[in-house]
Amino acid sequence: MPEQQSDKDRSGPAEVVAEFLRRRREQIAQRWADAAVFRTVFTVSRDEAVEAGRAVAEALAAVAAAQRLEDSDADGFMVVREQLARTAQSRTRAGATVGQISAEMDALRPPVTDLLLDELAEAPAEHQRECVTALTVLMGTLRLVMLETTSIAGQELINRQRLELLEIATPVIKLWEGIVAVPLIGTLDSARSQVVMETLLDAVVEQHARFAILDITGVPTVDSLVAQHLMKTVAAARLMGAECIVSGIRPAIAQTIVHLGIDLSSVLTRASLADALGYALQQQGAHIVPQAAPAAEPQ
Numbered sequence: 001m002p003e004q005q006s007d008k009d010r011s012g013p014a015e016v017v018a019e020f021l022r023r024r025r026e027q028i029a030q031r032w033a034d035a036a037v038f039r040t041v042f043t044v045s046r047d048e049a050v051e052a053g054r055a056v057a058e059a060l061a062a063v064a065a066a067q068r069l070e071d072s073d074a075d076g077f078m079v080v081r082e083q084l085a086r087t088a089q090s091r092t093r094a095g096a097t098v099g100q101i102s103a104e105m106d107a108l109r110p111p112v113t114d115l116l117l118d119e120l121a122e123a124p125a126e127h128q129r130e131c132v133t134a135l136t137v138l139m140g141t142l143r144l145v146m147l148e149t150t151s152i153a154g155q156e157l158i159n160r161q162r163l164e165l166l167e168i169a170t171p172v173i174k175l176w177e178g179i180v181a182v183p184l185i186g187t188l189d190s191a192r193s194q195v196v197m198e199t200l201l202d203a204v205v206e207q208h209a210r211f212a213i214l215d216i217t218g219v220p221t222v223d224s225l226v227a228q229h230l231m232k233t234v235a236a237a238r239l240m241g242a243e244c245i246v247s248g249i250r251p252a253i254a255q256t257i258v259h260l261g262i263d264l265s266s267v268l269t270r271a272s273l274a275d276a277l278g279y280a281l282q283q284q285g286a287h288i289v290p291q292a293a294p295a296a297e298p299q
Contacts (some may be wrong), residue, residue: 011132013127017116018064020131021057023035024115031111037104037146053088057082060138069137072145081149088150101150105143105230109136124179132206170196172203178210179280181273185218193229197236204242212281214235215273217248234267243268243283 011019013038021028032038033046043050062076091101114136120128150170170192172180180203182196199211214233216222222230232245237244247270249257257264270276278288 013130021061025057037126086151181213245276
């Protein structure tokens, strides 16, 4: 035992920490399995949390052995980045903030520090401090890696939710056999205009639609870019065999289009969605008969 302790004394702090993490990874994993960052993610089986903790401990050992305690891009971390990313995504979906995830990662350090101090109980105080400092730096780098993956996971979640909102905000309605409509509400930008085109064309194919109505009654403004997207959508629908009708062009938008010099002469327009539907029905041979006013009841 004294000879083994002497070897540790001669080893640098990083090497001691690496050897410690490899030798005690099972105990570390068992303690980490009850930590919030693992317990709230791996809810089916505790063994899953232990396995995740073991993988992280082994990654930390590899980073320490490579003397890259402060390098978040160290090769050792590459093994667990995917695991940390899944953990970050799960915690983000559960509503955990970056500050909460940071605190949860910081809570992993005390159990490991206690084990290290217990193992170095007979080592000189200076050596203990150096090793604990090395472990603290390494755990801080792990927390940084986790926060980086959390940021990426959060951005991916935002992008996915944004796309879902775009799809929800762009419903395709089957008005009649062979007639579909997309009522647009809110501001149109390039991303949403692309979603509108894709959604409408998919509906044309699925519904075998002969007429597609783009109703922009709820669109507050139209600029040249939006107008160009509308033109492209109309052209794409024609290529798919459907006549596209733009309805709901309000006076203010009509004036804007005229001032911008945008030529919509090739686009079929109607004042309202009802007018566009009436036109499409007539083109399909349907006869629209106004409902007679009810007769007045005799006094």
